[in-house]
Amino acid sequence: MILSALMGGLGVALEVFALRELLVMGSPWSALALHTGACLLLAWVGTRMPSARRLFPGAKRWLFCLMFSFPVLGMACAAALLGVMLLVPERSGAESRAVVGIPGATGAVAVPVGGNRARSIIQVLSSSDILARRDAVLSLRSEISPAAVLILQRAVGDSDEQVRNYAQSELAKWTERAELEVKRLEELASVPDAPAEAILALAESCRELVSNHLAGPELEKKYLRLSVKSLDRIPVESSVRGNADLLAVSCLLRLQEVVRARAAFDRLVASGYAHELLNGLHLRLLFHERKWEALREEIKRVSKSSVQPLKLWGEPAL
Numbered sequence: 094m095i096l097s098a099l100m101g102g103l104g105v106a107l108e109v110f111a112l113r114e115l116l117v118m119g120s121p122w123s124a125l126a127l128h129t130g131a132c133l134l135l136a137w138v139g140t141r142m143p144s145a146r147r148l149f150p151g152a153k154r155w156l157f158c159l160m161f162s163f164p165v166l167g168m169a170c171a172a173a174l175l176g177v178m179l180l181v182p183e184r185s186g187a188e189s190r191a192v193v194g195i196p197g198a199t200g201a202v203a204v205p206v207g208g209n210r211a212r213s214i215i216q217v218l219s220s221s222d223i224l225a226r227r228d229a230v231l232s233l234r235s236e237i238s239p240a241a242v243l244i245l246q247r248a249v250g251d252s253d254e255q256v257r258n259y260a261q262s263e264l265a266k267w268t269e270r271a272e273l274e275v276k277r278l279e280e281l282a283s284v285p286d287a288p289a290e291a292i293l294a295l296a297e298s299c300r301e302l303v304s305n306h307l308a309g310p311e312l313e314k315k316y317l318r319l320s321v322k323s324l325d326r327i328p329v330e331s332s333v334r335g336n337a338d339l340l341a342v343s344c345l346l347r348l349q350e351v352v353r354a355r356a357a358f359d360r361l362v363a364s365g366y367a368h369e370l371l372n373g374l375h376l377r378l379l380f381h382e383r384k385w386e387a388l389r390e391e392i393k394r395v396s397k398s399s400v401q402p403l404k405l406w407g408e409p410a411l
Contacts, residue, residue, distance in 0.1 A: 211240040218244070223253050230259040237267050242306045264307075271302045275316070282323060289331040296320040296340055303347070317344045321353075335366035342374050351381045 107127050217229040230248050233241045248260035278295040281287060299320035302308050308316050321344050324337045331337070338357045345354035358378055361371065372395045379388040 211244065214244055215247075218248055218251070218256075223256070226251060226253060226256050227259060230256055230263070234263055237271075237305055237307075239305050242267065246306070267305075268307045271298070271305070271307050274298050275302060275319075279319075282326075289327045289333050289337075292323050292326050293333050293337055293340070296323040296337070296344075299323070300340060300344055314348065317348050320344045321348070335361060335364060335368075338364075339366070339368055339370065339374070342378070343370075346374070346377055346381060349381070351378070354378055355382070 107130050110127050214229045214232070217225050220226065226248075230245065233245060242264065245260040245264050248256055249264070251257050251260070275295070275298050278291065278298050282292045282295045297320075299316040303313050303316050321341055324341045324344075327334055327337045338361045341357040342354050342361070345351075345357065355378060358374065372391075376388065376391055376395065379391060
């Protein structure tokens with residue numbers, strides 16, 4: 094402690110001499126040498142300081158850079174900033190950090206909307222009743238859906254270990270089951286004379302894995318591209334070509350490959366293919382193409398002819 098105080102005092106003295114050399118003696122090189130020595134001494138003193146939660150990450154490095162910026166003035170600014178940080182009350186290490194229920198939604202995991210059951214399960218998972226939260230997670234074991242997966246992904250952050258274990262276990266089983274199904278269908282579709290129905294099933298399985306949020310951001314493009322690559326193998330004269338193009342439009346839009354999505358959509362229209370999803374896909378396609386006037390007119394047309402409200406971006410309700 095005494096050594097640190099002596100070194101600190103010596104550093105301050107060198108700073109004063111550096112300022113004198115610069116302003117009075119007109120010797121910038123001597124001032125730079127003295128200033129560098131002072132900064133090194135003060136930096137050594139800083140490394141001896143105990144770490145505190147008041148200091149933000151990398152604070153010592155930033156303080157050194159600020160101190161080195163100019164003789165005396167830089168040191169004064171660094172000392173002032175250090176003083177402000179040390180005035181912030183330190184958070185007690187014994188403070189309870191228990192979180193009741195699942196944490197708030199973040200940008201990484203969206204909250205599923207739509208469906209009374211999904212909303213009621215989220216309300217239960219946000220309550221302080223641990224047993225009710227466990228039962229709510231266990232109630233999702235019977236079915237895989239986008240909303241159920243999103244709820245379980247949020248439940249992984251629950252404060253109760255049992256709730257977290259239930260959610261992690263179910264997500265792992267669903268993901269493993271979906272990946273094994275893709276591998277099984279990939280083997281069936283890999284033979285040269287594979288039927289178009291098997292190839293379409295593979296593409297649908299890949300797309301379902303992505304739409305159920307089981308692939309994760311890093312694998313999503315992989316499965317979507319596998320789906321599109323499989324669909325390209327289906328002959329034009331096949332009876333399932335229309336279904337293949339419909340699925341291809343959806344996958345290509347998600348991959349942001351708008352030109353290829355437009356080509357697949359135009360093939361659907363030219364073939365006279367009819368499906369309830371065509372209107373929604375057309376609107377999404379116009380949006381990605383930034384054809385705002387055509388999009389506005391199409392929305393008006395679809396709104397007049399559709400009994401059900403349009404749902405372009407959301408997932409099916411739980």
